[in-house]
Amino acid sequence: MRLKDKVAVITGGAQGIGRATALMMGREGAKVVVADLQGEKAQSVANELQGMGAQAIGVAVNVASESSVKQMAKATFEHFGRVDILGNIAGIYYPKASVVDLSEADWDRTIDINLGSNFLCCREFVPAMRKQKSGRIISVASGIGHYGMRQFSHYAASKAAIMGFVKSLAREVGADGITVNAICPGSANTSMPRQHRSEEEVMERLRSTPLPHILEPEDIAGSFLFLASDAAAFITGQSYNINSGNYMF
Amino acid sequence: MTQVALIAGGGGGIGGAVAQRMAAAGITVVIADNDGGAAERVKSEIVAGGGSADALAIDVTVAREVKAVVTDVAKRFGRVDILANIAGGSAYTKRIEELTWAQWKEVIDANLKGTFLMCREVAPIMQKQKSGRILNTASNYGVTGSALRTPYAAAKAGIITFTKSLALELAPDHVLANTVAPGPTDTPRVMQKESPEARQQRWWPNIPLGRTALPQDLAEMYYFLTTPESAAITGQTFHVNGGVVMP
Numbered sequence: 499m500r501l502k503d504k505v506a507v508i509t510g511g512a513q514g515i516g517r518a519t520a521l522m523m524g525r526e527g528a529k530v531v532v533a534d535l536q537g538e539k540a541q542s543v544a545n546e547l548q549g550m551g552a553q554a555i556g557v558a559v560n561v562a563s564e565s566s567v568k569q570m571a572k573a574t575f576e577h578f579g580r581v582d583i584l585g586n587i588a589g590i591y592y593p594k595a596s597v598v599d600l601s602e603a604d605w606d607r608t609i610d611i612n613l614g615s616n617f618l619c620c621r622e623f624v625p626a627m628r629k630q631k632s633g634r635i636i637s638v639a640s641g642i643g644h645y646g647m648r649q650f651s652h653y654a655a656s657k658a659a660i661m662g663f664v665k666s667l668a669r670e671v672g673a674d675g676i677t678v679n680a681i682c683p684g685s686a687n688t689s690m691p692r693q694h695r696s697e698e699e700v701m702e703r704l705r706s707t708p709l710p711h712i713l714e715p716e717d718i719a720g721s722f723l724f725l726a727s728d729a730a731a732f733i734t735g736q737s738y739n740i741n742s743g744n745y746m747f
Numbered sequence: 748m749t750q751v752a753l754i755a756g757g758g759g760g761i762g763g764a765v766a767q768r769m770a771a772a773g774i775t776v777v778i779a780d781n782d783g784g785a786a787e788r789v790k791s792e793i794v795a796g797g798g799s800a801d802a803l804a805i806d807v808t809v810a811r812e813v814k815a816v817v818t819d820v821a822k823r824f825g826r827v828d829i830l831a832n833i834a835g836g837s838a839y840t841k842r843i844e845e846l847t848w849a850q851w852k853e854v855i856d857a858n859l860k861g862t863f864l865m866c867r868e869v870a871p872i873m874q875k876q877k878s879g880r881i882l883n884t885a886s887n888y889g890v891t892g893s894a895l896r897t898p899y900a901a902a903k904a905g906i907i908t909f910t911k912s913l914a915l916e917l918a919p920d921h922v923l924a925n926t927v928a929p930g931p932t933d934t935p936r937v938m939q940k941e942s943p944e945a946r947q948q949r950w951w952p953n954i955p956l957g958r959t960a961l962p963q964d965l966a967e968m969y970y971f972l973t974t975p976e977s978a979a980i981t982g983q984t985f986h987v988n989g990g991v992v993m994p
Contacts, residue, residue, distance in 0.1 A: 665993040668955055668990050668993065669955050669990065672954075672955025672956045672957060672989070672990050673955070673956075673957050675956075677956070707918075708914070708915050708918035708919075708981070708982070709918040709921070709923070709979065710918070710919060710921065711921075711978060711979050713979050714979075717978060717979035717980075718979075720974075720975075720976030720977060720978075721976070721977070721980070724971050724976065729967035729970075729971065730967065730968075731964065732956060732960050732961075732964035732987055732988070732989050733968070733986075733987050734955055734989060734990040735955065735990040735993035736985070736986050736993060738980075738983065738985060739980075740979055740980055740983075741979070741980075742979045742981070743915065743918050743981040743982045746911040746914065746982035746983060746984075747983075
């Protein structure tokens with residue numbers, strides 16, 4: 499049990515990479531706060547965790563809302579009394595629009611949810627980690643933050659910005675024993691890419707990576723687990739690519 | 748089936764820790780080092796602790812030696828699941844105009860050529876197995892460069908891109924290749940050259956996590972890259988450096 503008695507907050511925990519990460523951490527002994535905009539789905543993941551014998555709660559949260567994030571932190575401390583791991587996984591990949599057609603509202607929404615959530619969640623949890631002189635923050639960025647993607651400039655900008663944020667926070671909190679890293683997944687077998695592509699297109703893309711290995715949410719969760727474990731005590735400020743070899747940065 | 752790991756440079760600080768970590772996970776480790784005595788010492792420690800290990804001497808810059816060793820290991824153990832190339836180092840700190848051609852070649856060969864020769868012999872075995880993990884070793888200097896270490900930084904940058912190319916070549920056969928890039932690490936070799944106090948003064952203020960690495964910090968990264976949890980990772984570079992470099 500690599501995370502025995504650690505308290506992990508996983509945003510975006512109701513589905514995809516977030517769900518896989520919540521379940522894997524629970525299996526490794528963590529007490530998990532499954533936080534998601536879809537509160538009912540978050541609760542059902544928490545139920546699944548409890549069924550495995552893990553302690554877990556489901557929390558409805560809007561990670562782009564200051565008050566909602568504060569509520570999530572309050573629930574975490576009320577139930578578990580501490581926080582050891584923060585997984586910033588909540589995010590959106592929407593809408594598909596070229597720069598000249600993108601509305602200001604859609605731009606703001608992507609930046610607020612993908613990037614602003616990192617700021618709001620870290621701001622709530624860093625003080626407790628500082629006090630206990632330990633903590634692990636792991637954020638989901640994306641390869642698209644490195645190489646860009648047409649019709650997703652807002653998403654690419656938000657994900658590149660997460661990497662800058664992660665590096666800066668890593669420098670701020672390193673002396674307090676807190677590590678901050680990013681994981682850049684390639685396109686994974688989740689519902690997210692299916693918002694914009696047909697089932698055939700999604701599977702074709704998943705099969706076209708150099709490594710003949712369809713990227714599953716569990717592949718990403720495995721790296722979350724590693725970075726949250728004692729084995730990664732000396733790793734901070736890094737952005738690790740998990741993508742079946744799709745790009746090498 | 749017990750996994751077999753061949754660890755070039757396994758007698759050194761980081762290499763020895765990697766051998767220990769893998770052996771602790773039940774992997775049979777073959778420790779290869781140009782210092783045969785150092786390889787034997789690591790082997791004895793592992794065997795004394797109940798692990799499975801073998802030791803041999805190798806100069807990774809000599810093609811026929813590499814071929815002979817890999818052939819022998821494959822024959823005796825029947826397979827090679829993991830190849831960790833950790834041999835190498837920065838032998839000189841010299842201004843470019845003071846560096847001889849022979850010294851340049853020595854550093855390039857010990858790091859880059861050695862990695863190439865080892866991979867060239869082991870890759871076909873892994874391709875036949877349809878599985879394998881190759882772990883090469885770069886350095887944060889391979890990304891940032893370093894004054895007075897031009898051949899070392901060049902070799903390490905070379906290893907990063909060599910590994911990406913190799914990863915693309917071997918991916919269809921489920922052979923994964925990644926690079927680990929250590930930062931300042933407290934190995935016996937560097938601790939000989941510098942007092943702990945001088946080292947702390949030089950490094951600690953510049954490292955966000957406030958210390959230099961222990962070989963064990965690196966060993967965990969190498970080990971992770973051999974596990975099922977890293978099955979989707981290839982062609983990547985993993986910096987383990989306390990935040991001293993964030994590429």
